[in-house]
Amino acid sequence: MASNMKLSVAGLKFIKSFESFVPYVYDDKVPAVKGRYREYTGGPVKGTLTIGYGHTNAAKHPLKVVPGTYVTEAQAREILDVDLDECEEAVNRIVKVPMTQGQFDALVSFTFNCGEANLKKLVAPMNRGNSAATYAKFDEFIRSKGEVMRGLVRRRDGEQGLWASTPKALPEPHEVENVPEEVDAPKKPVSKRDIAAGATAGTAVVVAVKEGVDAVNTVAEPVKQAVDTVSGIASYGSVALIAVAVAAIVAGGVYLWLRNR
Structure with missing residues (x-):
């Protein structure tokens, strides 16, 4: 009630x-x-x-x-x-x-x-x-x-x-201070699952690059995971996590370029 x-x-x-x-x-x-x-x-x-x-x-x-x-x-x-x-x-x-x-x-x-x-x-x-x-x-x-x-x-x-x-x-402000009416909701913290996903995507691509000719299919999926990871974690504003996923994409791209030369 x-x-x-x-x-x-x-x-x-x-x-x-x-x-x-x-x-x-x-x-x-x-x-x-x-x-x-x-x-x-x-x-x-x-x-x-x-x-x-x-x-x-x-x-x-x-x-x-x-x-x-x-x-x-x-x-x-x-x-x-x-x-x-x-x-x-x-x-x-x-x-x-x-x-x-x-x-x-x-x-x-x-x-x-x-x-x-x-x-x-x-x-x-x-x-x-x-x-x-x-x-x-x-x-x-x-x-x-x-x-x-x-x-x-x-x-x-x-x-x-x-x-x-x-x-x-009852604090009395010593001067007029901006107290905007539009106040942001708290930001959602980065979860352990997102951290693990970023690390897994990056590792899989590096391994695929080392393994050579038969790694094309292995690379393709982790690169997709990395892209998904970037979009999934970007909203949390974690520079470190985004860097891991971007590095994975770059590594996969380099491999595919070398593979097709």
Whole structure:
């Protein structure tokens, strides 16, 4: 049965401290200058167009974020209140175990910044009875479009503080820091199976080259495996593994060239 918890005053203060009030539309991945975001007036968008206290077009409040839009702080507070309603609802619905107020506040802040899809990834261990793993997993959500952002690192640290109800729960940023609304999901680690596949493909081709005339069929299949291995492991970003598979392909190509001269 879903709970019906609400964000605390401390949790709201925490979120506002990181979002900052901006009365005009800005690109949340363009660095602030002397503590102020630059108003977006057109051109390529690096992050997400944002206004007020972190409001974007993906949020619940119907205000559309388009260049030339302005809001007062009172309007921004009202918009934030509406936007946070769906975050509270998502946490109450997705988390299947009892929560402390600090845990709930941390998860609402996380959802407001990272979205519901990332929330599901974050709380999966918690729902299996491992809250400590969820606490540690906050540290995985610190990239926006592949770039580690200092603002995201500090926000995740603060959310862990909220979670544990420690003094670091309410860090006051000394300067405006970019905390993009588009936060990457954690990268999948390279598996032992992929490591073994890369090594096997490379070894088979080298052996085939040494064995000579009757090795054509032996070479062809490992080369295909190497190609498959490259496509299979490239998404994990492992330079070492990709190098093994590419070396296998090159070795096979050299052999076939010599064979057919």
